[in-house]
Amino acid sequence: MSFKIAIIGAGSVGFTKKLFTDILCVPEFKDIEFALTDVSEHNLQMIKAILDRIVQANRLPTPVTATTDRRKALEGARYVISCVRVGGLEAYADDIRIPLKYGIDQCVGDTICAGGILYGQRNIPVILDFCKDIREVAETNVKFLNYANPMAMNTWAAIEYGKVDTVGLCHGVQHGAEQIAEVLGAKSTQELDYVCSGINHQTWFIDLRLNGRPIGKDELVAAFEAHPVYSRQEKLRIDVLKRFGVYSTESNGHLSEYLPWYRKRPDEITRWIDMSDWIHGETGGYLRYSTETRNWFETEYPQFLEAASKPIDREKRSNEHASHILEALETNRVYRGHFNVKNNGVITNLPHDAIIESPGFVDRFGINMAAGITLPEACAATCIASINVQRMSVHAAISGDIDLLKLAVLHDPLVGAVSTPEEVWQMVDEMVVAQAAWLPQYAHAVPAARERLSTSKVKTREWAGAARRSIRSIEELRAEKAALKQAG
Incomplete structure (x- = not known):
């Protein structure tokens, strides 16, 4: 199989590594592409080095890219995973x-x-930006997998206002x-x-x-x-x-x-x-x-x-x-x-x-x-x-x-x-x-x-x-x- 997964907030290093290794436990997924994006170039380079090491150690053909250009990461993605923390x-x-x-x-x-309500106020405008990019450059039937809290508010906004097929x-x-x-x-x-x-x-x-x-x-x-x-x-x-x-x-x-x-x-x-x-x-x-x-x-x-x-x-x-x-x-x-x-x-x-x-x-x-x-x-x-x-x-x-x-x-x-x-x-x-x-x-x-x-x-x-x-x-x-x- 060959398709693209974009991970927004990939600088959440430990969690991104877990998602990556989980997905590569599926034998059919060895050829898929991972596109990592984050606002932090430093964190992106750290997680990319870790994922590249996993690919090399397991002799996999899995391509991994990393960019602070979110739209570029989302281009052609079939699945988008979000684990962002807006405001850090x-x-x-x-x-x-x-x-x-x-x-x-x-x-x-x-x-x-x-705290959770204000966290939602910070996240939702950004979630809607994600959704705009997803609608415009990802695959037509893209699925958005939201791991970010506040879970219900983020998912609510993405479905109701972002108009993207979303699951929390x-x-x-x-x-x-x-x-x-x-x-x-x-x-x-x-x-x-x-x-x-x-x-x-x-x-x-x-x-x-x-x-x-x-x-x-x-x-x-x-x-x-x-x-x-x-x-x-x-x-x-x-x-x-x-x-x-x-x-x-x-x-x-x-x-x-x-x-x-x-x-x-x-x-x-x-x-x-x-x-x-x-x-x-x-x-x-x-x-x-x-x-x-x-x-x-x-x-x-x-x-x-x-x-x-x-x-x-x-x-x-x-x-x-x-x-x-x-x-x-x-x-x-x-x-x-x-x-x-x-x-x-x-x-x-x-x-x-x-x-x-x-x-x-x-x-x-x-x-x-x-x-x-x-x-x-x-x-x-x-x-x-x-x-x-x-x-x-x-x-x-x-x-x-x-x-x-x-x-x-x-x-x-x-x-x-x-x-x-x-x-x-x-x-x-x-x-x-x-x-x-x-x-x-x-x-x-x-x-x-x-x-x-x-x-x-x-x-x-x-x-x-x-x-x-x-x-x-x-x-x-x-x-x-x-x-x-x-x-x-």
Whole structure:
């Protein structure tokens, strides 16, 4: 087979390498072309060197090109994969820092909540630029695979306004299934059958079967509470399982910031999180992790390059959806996964225009969703609260309406549990001013926002959050890795 895959944001080096090796695990794909593009020439050259080393080590004919000219990369592409982070870590730091001044403590801040909404405002204009180029220079029936957060908002904008055939892809369902299989004593996830449905990062295991035997709420609660690690790390998630009756795909830290109940007061935050790893609820945890990972990669790059000389092990192909979708579309080997698409009635008790995450099957005819799913009422209510925020956020990003943006943030569940309307109005002004370089649609609103900030009497505070950790140095990371290796 011969076709072209373009990867936008290919400077996300580790993730691009994973996607690349996954796709090359499909024997028929050895002759396809990869076109890498990014705004960072430095990152592009690093990832190209790694992928070239993989091609050479495995004696493959696979061509790999790299360019900062996005349109050139997209020319003739049959598939386009996006894993961009608009504004990089600089803008992301403001997504965490500024809301903390108003009492809003986020673990990740990339989906909804104050940080996730502003992240969407930065991404959506760029997503629409991608879509324009895709429509104009890619193959006619191109498929856009979006891995970038905020997943639902980006996918919503690409489908509704970008007019490109788009599917959003995440790995939360797979990770949740791995946990469930482990606590139930299964040898692997192959023994576990499940239907998981909802919206991205708020997806619910509404039907679980272990070797064909239905697993109910009580058995699952008991299994998690008996687990020596998850009983500590997933306290909030287990509490939601007890109350809602179904398990959420999302990590303890992520789930905590989508709900109005667990991060509204500092003492509540420390009660429900676990500090053994960032993903379990640490304040700004993902920002710290991302910063450390970038620093580590820059310093240890020669080791990453050397590791690329190893042969591809097809047995270690990851459970990321992209390679499996491409294989199904091109070879007709049917693949079942969980995909982010427009609802259009697939989930009966969520809005038709929402971007849902739900089971589907892929073959030569495309992605075919399993329709007629009804969520438990509590799950639907929680999802709808987020969908309403996402809808307003997308519309604000498209129109540049700062008042609608403020209303979207006001209606966010966690923001509404913590902040007053006056605080929200000022916080959004502050975030828009701080991130003006990445928010062209709000350029007209920045002068007035800056003027309001100069005369505002809304009080703020300098607060690191309820559970903040400092960024570790390269030396500290090396010592920790050495200790883990010795212990293992």
